[in-house]
Amino acid sequence: MRSAWPDLAPAERGALLEVLIHGPLPRAEIARRLGLSRATLTRITRTLVEAGLLSEGATELRATTGRPSEMLQLRTDTRRFLGVKLTGDTLYAVVTDLGARILSSIEEPLVTTEVDDVVDQIAAVAARMEVEHPGLTAIGVCLAGDVANRGGEGIVTVSPFLGWRDVPLGVLLQQRTGHPSAAQNDVLALTAAEHWFGAGAGLDSMALLTVGIGLGFGLVVHGQVVTGAHGRPGRLSHVIIDSGGPICKRGHRGCASTYLVNDAIVTALGGAPLDYEGALRRAREGDPAARRAFEDAGVALGALIALVVNTIDPEKVILSGDGLAIYELAADRVHHAMDEALDTGSTVNLDVQPFDFSEWARAGAVLAIRSVLS
Template sequence: MQPIRAGSKALIREINAALVLGRLRTQPLQSRTDLARHTGLSLPTISEIVAELLGSGLIEERATGRSGGGRRPVLLALKPDAGYVVGIKLTETRVIAVLTDLEATIVAQDVTAVPDASVEAVVDAVAAAVARVRVAARDRPVYGVGVGMAGVVDRARGVVRHATYSDWHDVDLADLLIARTGLPVALDNDVNTLVANEKWFGAGRGVDDVAVVSIGRGVGLGLVLDGRLYRGATGGAGEFGHTKVIIDGPECACGGRGCLEALIGEPALRAQASTVLGRTVDLDEAATVARQGNAEVREIFRAAGRLLGTAVGNLVNLLNPKLVVLAGEGTRVSDLLRAEFDLALSLAVFDGLQHDLETVVDTWDDEAWAQGAAGLFLGELFQPNLRPDEAGRPSLTARKAVPAAE
């Protein structure tokens, strides 16, 4: 574990400023008295921090609140356009980019084709996409770039240990992108960006224990445990699709057999439906045939729902989340899975753990994944630099943090 910076007035100030900014980020329109009450800081300390944040342009006075007698309190809020962040979702063939303000509201977006899966082609495409969307920031600072991609990602080092859909191993992608864009880069598994979006803007708001299961070409998992995003020891947590559910089952792209992904991922469902129908179909056509009453194709989706429900039930038994979210592009066929999923989940969950468990389906698009990547970067931007090795990391609370602008 990295050592914490030695205690100092500067560090205490950064932590206190982070408390204030964090409160205003999640609960805008707070008075100075409100901030003191919710952060535990004294009113003089709050007044000093607020004065500094107003002077830096990060927050603003927006309105006056009701008074219980005497002077009406001035309400404060984050100034959304005080700066911007770029969010990137990497797919096999495209770079989806968004520019968001400090409240993660999307103000510009771009889609760039990736000609091949080489590292060079991906870096070129990301750099081009970043350059296009950051134009919308005009003269305001762009603090950095959040990038989400499928694979095992060492978040702390910015290294792709293994890319799911290309032959990448131990690629220092963050450093390559920093060199090309001139901006700080935060790299993470793409499902974690989806979790960030769910936690801050979706069904997971205010919930401390959330499991987000993404379904589509692959099957992924993102976790919020006790209010914190859980990545595992080396960033590899969440390879839910490679849990083995059938011994000696079909071969998976990972080289193993019987993986959940090899049975219910989009390629598997397409192949099963094509075999039944005697012709090649995509997932949407297979779903249409099932909805029109083809019993054999419908059973393919029902079986997938049962397998997924059982696997998620085992997950609930291990982690006891309060909320399970099904997300990703595969949710467009969730109507064909849901009944069997719910039944299998109820049968698999240990007695008592299903109490108060909520399961929802959220149909996020690629833009939402990119917005989540921006949100992950924002989450770090609002934190103080607690360790000596973080001195150069962008932080809105550090006096010497200099945003990267055009």
């Protein structure tokens, strides 16, 4: 098992990315995509094979005429990456291979939310998981909040759930573990994971919407994840859905956050002692008020999807998150609201992806993979 990542030239990184994102390819196809001569590409791929990143696979006939081509494929077994997702009270972690396939996962409560304690806890998790999967190459951590990546430092400028401000998490974790470490906003990390290894693999443009405890929006344009000037993903929580609707905590009437997030559904049913799981159970049992709350959320979700499609015209919209029950219970309302708001001729390729919290941690591992490749 190799752990250290080789120092790759730009063309070598480009060739590796083509195979990583698009799957096995012949040398001629990689050379064409990168605008390189076959001789140059042969030299590049030799380096990648010797580094244990690519291997020569079976031959395949790529056209109706001509000789079969030998395929270059990703060596996923030579590197291991630790991905971590932090919430306000829980640490989720996975180890993946270079193809972002989850090899093992754990979940444990945070000891405290103090920065040093969290860094120590991640380091302890890394040490335990490295016993089973020796040779970690890099670590990636994602969390809700704003993360600036000036010089790749991964500075958490603000994280409300953890109560952090201006925490150089990437640097602290690298100093503590000795492994290259990166930090990123969780929605941006999940967007990148879907773009490289998920439902958006290889697309030039896509949008990701997550619904649940919060409302997330990630975007890929021209093959690149769009990152705001302050390390933020897009924010749709306060787009007005109904000017006569409920008032949110910030004083907006009828914005998306008053319908879509889990707490909004609970609030619509009278609030505590009811929780989201209780609201969901009532809706599945046919309770009219609960069904209405999820249907109202479905209308808001459809309106937001239409807004994204009308504005960006992405190839695909991926819907995920721990609040997918909205789509389960109100898919007809989602699509009706989309149809009402879409511009003439607009189409939506909507891909609903099952979700659990290990997907957030896997996004952290993809962040680690992307960080070493950059």
